[in-house]
Amino acid sequence: MSRMWRAPPARARPPARPRGFLRRAFDLFLAVVILGLLALLAVRLDRAATLRMAGAAVVNDGDTLTIAGERIRLRGIDAPEYAQTCLRGGAKYACGREARKALRQLIGAKPVACSGWQRDRYGRLLGDCTAGPTDLNRSLVEEGWAVAFGGYEAEETSARKAGKGLWAGEFDRPRQWRDTHGSMAEDDHGRLNGLSTWLRMIFGLG
Template sequence: MSRSWSPRPRRRYVAPPRSLWRRLVDYGLTSIILGLLILLAARLDRVETRKTQGVAIINDGDSITLGTERIRMRGIDAPEYTQTCRRNGADYPCGTLARQSLVRLIAGKPVSCAGWQRDRYGRLLGDCTAGGKDLNRAQVEAGWAVAYGDFESEEAIARAGKAGIWAGTFDQPQDWRDTHHGEVVERKHGTLASIGDAVREIFRFW
């Protein structure tokens, strides 16, 4: 007589009850995390976007003054006002031409800028418009500023079309500043810099 075989029933694993100490630690960590999130949310309102508008004083190809607010146009870097570049075997005042390009783009219209970051000189890093035109983007498209954390696709098009400074050779504005003025290289106005500035701005009020 054959004996039928049947599988042995599986034994369900039952986790041992957590100790009181472990539960208290879990509750404590949860409370700390929730508290930090609430505090962070309460501080986010301190990172405010500043908006300013008016008649612009144009300093150079990427910086203007509106009233008492000095503004460095975010995400771009134009040749310094006294910088020269080279084209067709001769030097030319590319910094002056970069400023003239911005003058033409603004064309006497009121300028509006918005931003919340500031550079190491205390200037507002702003996105600026005039007559509905994005001035930051337009300067790069015209070839009178290089991408500096933004507008890389616009720079690629300007370079391919040999617009502005791309028609010849030039030192990157940050390199020119370092060579002629010994200035500390300014960091690019990209996403990582924005995140770092946001964190510093939030913790500045704690």
């Protein structure tokens, strides 16, 4: 009488050991470092393509100008839209036009020099601009005719305490005004500059 062959019972595998806390923390740290390095590389590549230009500027509004056909959005700030109104002394006034006037006065008859390596979703160069020795981005916030939008927070605080420009009355921040009135949204601008600020803090970029 033949015996039936039976396979030996399979050995039970020991349960997988849970990954330790230190190992998980290391993996997370490594992922953050890799992402940071990739972001840093992207910024470096962008900066390698920095565009510089200088010449007579046409002022479009309080934070946008055009040089030789290139439309430039002043980086790190946000000025009232041209059609925006604000309150001062209980009365409405055309703060958008006042902001454009302030930018024109800062420039005067001087040529404007701008440089930048980023663009917003509308194709405008996000630039740092000067007219002679005057830093236009910084000066507009210092004089209260623009608010911080990814940069120049200290200048905004100083202008607000001194009651300069927009801070002499009441106003909606330009971003809020655009949301209400359906004007050109510039969320990408804020995100781009927020990323740049974060990268400069983490990696010590100038």
